[in-house]
Amino acid sequence: MKSDIRVCSAWREVHDRPVYSLTETCPECGADAENSAPAPFDPADPHGEYRRALKRRRR
């Protein structure tokens, strides 16, 4: 089964991290929640590892 987790479509502007939801709207700001296709922390994301490594280096 593919995930039916959705992510707030406006999280980049409204939240400082992705807000996930199982409904069609964000529970925190009420914006549309969109299917979290390329989830920022998707372990299957081919670039995720690279991005995480970069992030780690910044800390």
Ligand SMILES: [Zn+2]
């Ligand atoms: Zn939101």
